[in-house]
Amino acid sequence: MREKILYILGIAALLILAWNINAIARLPEETQQGVTFKIIFFHVPMWAAAVTAACAALLASVGFLVTKNFRFDAAAVAVTEVGLAFTTVGLVTGSIWGREIWGIWWTWDARLTSALVCWLLYAGYLMLRKAIEEPTQRATFAAVFSIFAFLDVPIVVFSIKWWRTQHPAPVFWAGGSFPPDWTMHFLWNMAAMLLLGIVMVAVRLRQEEAQREIDSLRRMAHAL
Amino acid sequence: MSAVAVDGVWKFYGDFPALRDVRMEAAAGSCLALIGRNGAGKTTLLRIIAGFSRPGRGQVRIFGNQPRETETRRQIGFIGHGISVYDELSALENLTLFGRLYGLGDPRRSALEWLERTGLERVRNGLVREFSRGMRQRLAVARAFLHEPSVLLLDEPFTALDDRAIAVLQTLLRQALAEGKTVILSTHQLREALELATHVALLNRGQTAFCGPTTPEMVADPGLIYARYGEG
């Protein structure tokens, strides 16, 4: 039953995306930046999903430390992985955008730099998990690190922004006007991204729980 | 109230139960020998009693309190697989350090006293890394007994001890038991343990297979317990 719901949600998300992409492609091009401006339809929702993932990871981590229930741990890793995936795509699309507009693949502007540091933080979380074999210890330590990482995010964003105010660098997008009728497509994309994110998290959750069962069965087999 | 009460303790590593519903008690002044095969869970159980990790389910009570409470920690002396003293410090510095951490009134004097009782008086200013193995182990014993704990938890204490260290430990344990202190020791060496033990508990695959007082037939034939209650 759960699987069917997941399939339906997944297909719904993809359909919305497909329909939306089609509609966006037909929208008139923005005067200054041409067709690449439309990347904002995907870029910003991806960041929104990544930020949501970070908050969810914090809640899951605190939840595990308080309840010691492994469901929270599974949620934390699922949400962080999906968030990391969104962040990666966000960074890559941001880089492509920069290449189109500015001719450079990367610049240390405030948003990209902050995103990169946050990417490092959450990649670190996943690396830490890989390095610990014992499940309870892994869940506990990962949860502690997740809390440290989450607290860092606002400090990172603020300080890098302040740094870039003092030492300006090329900014990858300055905005441009956003006609009101585009807002609807934007919001649809936002919804589709979040939906896609939820589906991926759910799939990852099931995989994580199955993995835990296998691990414990393996331990029991060794003990016999 | 018993000195140490283990009540329905489970310990999970992930979903795997290393300890399953373990129940045992040790009354004050008794010596409990904890025996079992490798992997049965002896070390896991001892470390939970000592407060190094928390049980997944159930609880441990030492004189009615939790092991991790500050006052209870003062009552516990633990010897694990390592000697738990610093190589770069001298014997005296090590014991004085632990004396301070345990809040002893005169750490240095207690340290000197215990160095004498374990036969390390003459090497008190020597660095531990220069000590022989037997000397290191005697220092470990001194460290555990230093703060006069009421409960002694020893994880395979006779393994790899030299004769002098074994003698020292046995003397100290007998004195401690005579003073009404409680000892729980896990061991493979049934013979040495059964000389001291008033009670025996057998762990098999994380469960208590047997728990009761030592009988003369056990002392005469230590393998009996395994034969009767163990598996294989």
Place this chain on the structure above:
Amino acid sequence: MGFFRQVLTIAAKDLRAELRTKEAINASLAFALVILVLFSFAFDPTEDTTREISGGLLWIVYAFAGALLLNRSFARELPNDCLDALIAAPISGAALYLGKAVANFLLVFAVELISLPVFGIFYNVRWTSQFGELMLVLALGTWAMTVIGTIFSALTVNIRLREVMLPMLTYPILVPALLGAMQLTTALVAGRPIGPDTVAWLKMLIGFDVVYTAVSLVLVETVLVG
């Protein structure tokens, strides 16, 4: 025994053990020296270029040399299972952590103080004009590194690839603190006292230190005992 006495006992123990062998502190100093030399090949150390990057250069040296010392922090408790004895002792996890943090701080600070004149000589930079404020920034930045490095040392003490994991986890978290320290140090070495355009960095650094010290003190018991 009072909390602060426990902290001092642990700190004294760590310092005594380290100063007796001097293994880690020598390695750290040597490493700092080597990095300073290597950087002189990376760019032409004229006075102007050096002045622009002095903060960045110094804090990279400090961060890498410091990591060597911070890694040892809980790792030194592993031989002979000393960590068990410390956890079993009737001291709070917070006292154990703070004691180690204080010892680490003093050791890393010592390495930094020795590296400063070496930097001045090699790169022909006068750094003493804002000495008091520079010391303050050094202290705040070092405490940030110490606070994070010590708790993560506890976190990584028993896991695989500890030497790699510690820097990987610590540096990203430290980005804002290092950034602030670098900005402030560059300004101070160039002779500009902390003013309206740099005081925000100072506040951020202080905030960082306070927040993470508090969080670490709260979470350390979970890390040690679980």
